[in-house]
Amino acid sequence: MSLLTGLSSCRRRYVVVQQTKTWSDAQSYCRSKYTDLATMDTMVDVNQMIADAAGFIGTVWIGLSDKGFNWMWSKPGGVEPLTYFPQVKPSNPRNMWELCGAQLKGSWWDVLCNQELPFVCYDMVLSPIPTKNYVFINQALTWNDAQAYCRQNHTDLASVMSKAEDDDITKVIPSETLTFIGLHRPTWTWWSDGSVHKLDHWIQGHPQGGTGDCAASLIDAANVGKFMEYTCGTHFYFMCYTSKLLQTTSVLVSYYDGFVNTADSHFFPQLQRLHLQQSISDALW
Numbered sequence: 001m002s003l004l005t006g007l008s009s010c011r012r013r014y015v016v017v018q019q020t021k022t023w024s025d026a027q028s029y030c031r032s033k034y035t036d037l038a039t040m041d042t043m044v045d046v047n048q049m050i051a052d053a054a055g056f057i058g059t060v061w062i063g064l065s066d067k068g069f070n071w072m073w074s075k076p077g078g079v080e081p082l083t084y085f086p087q088v089k090p091s092n093p094r095n096m097w098e099l100c101g102a103q104l105k106g107s108w109w110d111v112l113c114n115q116e117l118p119f120v121c122y123d124m125v126l127s128p129i130p131t132k133n134y135v136f137i138n139q140a141l142t143w144n145d146a147q148a149y150c151r152q153n154h155t156d157l158a159s160v161m162s163k164a165e166d167d168d169i170t171k172v173i174p175s176e177t178l179t180f181i182g183l184h185r186p187t188w189t190w191w192s193d194g195s196v197h198k199l200d201h202w203i204q205g206h207p208q209g210g211t212g213d214c215a216a217s218l219i220d221a222a223n224v225g226k227f228m229e230y231t232c233g234t235h236f237y238f239m240c241y242t243s244k245l246l247q248t249t250s251v252l253v254s255y256y257d258g259f260v261n262t263a264d265s266h267f268f269p270q271l272q273r274l275h276l277q278q279s280i281s282d283a284l285w
Helices: 023-033 043-053 143-153 163-174 269-285
Strands: 002-005 008-021 058-065 101-106 107-110 115-123 131-141 178-185 214-219 224-230 236-247 251-254
Touching: 008 023, 023 058, 043 115, 043 236, 058 107, 058 178, 107 178, 115 143, 131 143, 131 163, 143 178, 214 236
Parallel strands: 058 236, 115 178
Antiparallel strands: 002 251, 008 236, 058 214, 101 107, 101 178, 115 131, 214 224
């Protein structure tokens, strides 16, 4: 009997570039020399970034920005929201810029997600042909609570896949009633590498309104990499990242009755040395 051993994984490593650039210029530099501006999914990545900074103290651009003002559906795949209303940048403080979509008299409006409104859910009926049945819920909830209600009791908040579906939603909403649909615009979730996720590691009291659309990381003992928003034209050092594939060498091992075949046993000292050398090499990378 034979066994093929081996292991591979991929992880990010971070590099401080000590040249002052705007956020956009830093992004271009990272994409040309490395992979992209620093992207972090979890605090594990933040800690890795600080470790890779190797004693550097200062402020560096990272790949997080809030420039997109992109709208998303509760269930992905809906129509492009800009065909129905323009993107509007509200005057509320930035930490309240969680905008959501609501319908009134067949038109869409952007409202604050923490506002409490009635909402429309839908039920997906799969037979005889896939059909959406829309249900008006005359209960005032925030957008997030409305989404949770719809997902628990129906399929989801109403997402619009076509003009016909938008018309069907309009029919179930009482006249003069501003009503949530499944459209929202999250803040500070857009990363330079194209990923969309939220990582809350901000300086206390931030982000604020009117202070900038690009994020930097403050690397020092007091802030331990916490984020701060700045105008994107500010010149800072910056943090790039690259992805490294870690792979051990695979070895075919033969054995029987629970014992390794003696014909293959001479591989094991070499295999141990190979793994040790690879571990040392990776640690110094």
